[in-house]
Amino acid sequence: MAEVLVLVEAADGAVKKVTTELLTLARTVGEPSAVWIGPGYSDAVAATLGEFGAAKVYVADGAQYVDHPVAPKAEVLAKLVADVSPAAVIIASSAEGKEIGARLAVRTNSGIITDAVGLSADLVATQSIFGGSTVVQSKVSSGTPIITIRPNSTGPEPAAGAAVRSDVSVDLSPAATLATITGRAAAAKGGRPELTEAAIVVSGGRGVGAAEGFGVIEALADALGAAVGASRAATDAGWYPHTFQVGQTGKTVSPQLYIANGISGAIQHRAGMQTSKMIVAVNKDAEAPMFELADFGVVGDLFVVLPQLTEEVNKRKG
Amino acid sequence: MKIAVCVKQVPDTWAEKKLKDGSGILDRESVEGVMNELDEYAVEEALKITEADGGGEVVVVSMGPERAGEAVRKALSMGADSGIHLVDDGLVGSDSVATSYALAKVLDGRGFDLIIFGSESTDARMSVVPAMVAERLGLAQLTFANKVEVAGGNVTIDRVTDNGLETITAATPAVVSVVEKINEPRYPSFKGIMAAKKKPVETLSVGDAGIDAGQVGIGAAWSKVDSFAARPPKAAGVVVQDEGNGGVAIADFLSAQKII
Numbered sequence: 329m330a331e332v333l334v335l336v337e338a339a340d341g342a343v344k345k346v347t348t349e350l351l352t353l354a355r356t357v358g359e360p361s362a363v364w365i366g367p368g369y370s371d372a373v374a375a376t377l378g379e380f381g382a383a384k385v386y387v388a389d390g391a392q393y394v395d396h397p398v399a400p401k402a403e404v405l406a407k408l409v410a411d412v413s414p415a416a417v418i419i420a421s422s423a424e425g426k427e428i429g430a431r432l433a434v435r436t437n438s439g440i441i442t443d444a445v446g447l448s449a450d451l452v453a454t455q456s457i458f459g460g461s462t463v464v465q466s467k468v469s470s471g472t473p474i475i476t477i478r479p480n481s482t483g484p485e486p487a488a489g490a491a492v493r494s495d496v497s498v499d500l501s502p503a504a505t506l507a508t509i510t511g512r513a514a515a516a517k518g519g520r521p522e523l524t525e526a527a528i529v530v531s532g533g534r535g536v537g538a539a540e541g542f543g544v545i546e547a548l549a550d551a552l553g554a555a556v557g558a559s560r561a562a563t564d565a566g567w568y569p570h571t572f573q574v575g576q577t578g579k580t581v582s583p584q585l586y587i588a589n590g591i592s593g594a595i596q597h598r599a600g601m602q603t604s605k606m607i608v609a610v611n612k613d614a615e616a617p618m619f620e621l622a623d624f625g626v627v628g629d630l631f632v633v634l635p636q637l638t639e640e641v642n643k644r645k646g
Numbered sequence: 647m648k649i650a651v652c653v654k655q656v657p658d659t660w661a662e663k664k665l666k667d668g669s670g671i672l673d674r675e676s677v678e679g680v681m682n683e684l685d686e687y688a689v690e691e692a693l694k695i696t697e698a699d700g701g702g703e704v705v706v707v708s709m710g711p712e713r714a715g716e717a718v719r720k721a722l723s724m725g726a727d728s729g730i731h732l733v734d735d736g737l738v739g740s741d742s743v744a745t746s747y748a749l750a751k752v753l754d755g756r757g758f759d760l761i762i763f764g765s766e767s768t769d770a771r772m773s774v775v776p777a778m779v780a781e782r783l784g785l786a787q788l789t790f791a792n793k794v795e796v797a798g799g800n801v802t803i804d805r806v807t808d809n810g811l812e813t814i815t816a817a818t819p820a821v822v823s824v825v826e827k828i829n830e831p832r833y834p835s836f837k838g839i840m841a842a843k844k845k846p847v848e849t850l851s852v853g854d855a856g857i858d859a860g861q862v863g864i865g866a867a868w869s870k871v872d873s874f875a876a877r878p879p880k881a882a883g884v885v886v887q888d889e890g891n892g893g894v895a896i897a898d899f900l901s902a903q904k905i906i
Contacts (some may be wrong), residue, residue: 339808339809397787397788397789397812397814398777398787398789399780399781399787402781422808423773423789423790423807423808424807424808426772426773426774426777427773427774427776427777427787427789429774430742430746430772430774430775430777430778430781431777431778431780431781433742433743433774433778433868434743434746434778434781434782435781437868438743438868439741439743439867439868439869440742440743440774440868440869441869442772442773442774443771443772452872456877457771458663460877461662461663461876461877462663462664462665462874462875462876462877463874463875463876463877464665464670464871464873464874465871465872465873465874466670466869466870466871466872467869467870467872468868468869469867469868469869469870470867470868470869471868503781503784503785503786506785506786506816506817506820507786507787507788507814507815507816507820508814508815508816509812509813509814510802510813510814510815511811511812511813512809512810512811512812512813513810513811513812514809514810515809515810515811522808524808528905552906570806570827571806576659576768576771577683577684577765577766577768577825577826580771584905585900585905595659595660596659599771606903606905607883608896608899608900609885610892610896614885614887619883619885621880621883622883622885623883623884623899624883624884624885624895624896624899625883625884625885625886626885626886626887626888626892626893626895626896627885627886627887627888628887628888628892629888632888632892632893633888633892633893633896634893635893636891636892636893636894637892637893637894637896637897638893639893640893640894640896640897641897641900641906644897644901644906645906
């Protein structure tokens with residue numbers, strides 16, 4: 329069966345959920361080989377990759393691959409593409425993932441499709457574009473198909489793989505090390521899932537009214553085990569950090585459930601969340617366009633509705 | 647300091663965007679065009695850097711149809727010094743790989759210290775062209791900057807990633823992309839708009855730029871649209887007025903959907 333390379337994303341030494349989704353999708357195309365780039369490869373990582381079907385794991389161990397942004401990872405993948413001629417390279421559609429794919433496409437003279445939400449056995453990628461209004465089927469027509477896939481595009485399904493380790497080493501080109509990451513600060517986590525990966529996102533917008541207003545949003549998010557998002561109006565006003573902005577110039581999310589609170593539903597926001605599987609809206613304004621998208625909506629005061637919902641969620645969980 | 651700013655003319659955010667039957671490329675004629683919003687921040691940052699530097703040159707570069715000249719003029723009216731407009735029917739339908747090739751051909755050998763992009767275009771939203779141009783030109787890439795500092799032949803950026811904050815440094819020349827939190831783009835003044843009319847814009851064809859015509863346009867695309875369709879209309883949802891039990895109503899809905 330054809331080999332399919334899957335670039336592993338990890339945080340704090342653990343494989344991210346999106347990688348298990350990518351391995352699941354890769355199995356419909358061929359036999360997945362995971363690619364780990366950087367220090368910190370561990371038995372726990374190998375176990376997770378094997379659990380989701382990685383037959384092989386290529387390990388490029390070394391700080392030099394992660395001290396410089398993007399280019400070293402593209403060069404490692406380019407070497408593997410040359411060595412093993414994979415059927416495709418599959419990467420998570422994160423900001424970094426897309427750029428790694430971009431440089432790999434240039435290096436290997438290959439086509440790239442980004443932000444896919446589905447992938448067929450014959451490598452036809454499904455994309456949802458123009459804020460979700462149009463569904464496109466595309467295929468790479470030249471070189472090795474490089475496809476970046478959004479988190480939550482499929483449910484991770486285990487299937488045993490041997491996860492046989494194979495070490496790779498690449499002499500990086502001088503150009504790959506021109507830019508150096510000189511400082512890193514981990515984001516304050518607070519125990520919530522990462523926004524782009526979360527199965528549930530609870531978001532607040534202009535209607536939240538103030539930074540303190542996000543208390544009710546966070547309480548509901550924590551009851552549901554959800555991530556917190558915010559509209560541009562809320563982040564521009566300084567009520568919530570812009571890392572959490574959902575929309576055209578922020579993050580694109582596609583969770584199982586998106587709860588939009590006090591968000592009117594301007595096109596810029598919709599572009600970042602319209603492909604959510606289910607949408608619930610709470611807004612004082614019955615005319616808010618967000619209600620057109622909502623599977624369920626409540627016209628009312630979010631400061632009344634959300635605490636009641638939070639209490640109800642906690643009650644039913646127990 | 648000589649800075650290139652790459653700008654793109656895109657369909658207005660509020661316009662209904664469509665793909666063309668047959669080719670599956672974006673229909674750019676049927677909608678109003680504007681300069682890509684993110685590129686305004688790139689122009690502003692270039693102007694700020696040269697102003698702080700006490701001089702320099704900002705050259706706005708655009709690849710696109712005749713109408714993309716409007717985006718070039720807008721950047722000039724904000725204060726950029728001159729423009730380069732790559733326009734050629736042979737470029738229509740170029741994908742990201744081809745676009746980066748064409749832009750790299752135009753940018754190469756002109757002595758730019760920095761090449762600045764907006765972090766994404768609001769139409770394609772791939773965010774890949776800056777990285778591709780850096781790869782092609784063998785330059786450092788410092789992307790998604792929310793702060794840029796240029797000093798002593800080095801450029802340093804701060805950015806927010808999925809995992810936290812990062813600082814990245816490189817010697818110039820380098821490719822930089824900026825996010826919308828970085829600055830507040832100036833509005834073109836009347837004087838700026840009048841002055842822009844007299845600023846030089848170099849118009850290049852594929853041949854002028856030394857671009858291999860076989861590497862650009864729809865015929866050369868590295869990826870192709872098989873088919874596309876409007877998303878199936880969503881069944882109308884239920885919207886209720888809160889009469890004291892709105893939270894319970896949502897909880898009931900989520901229970902029925904087996905989410906809680």
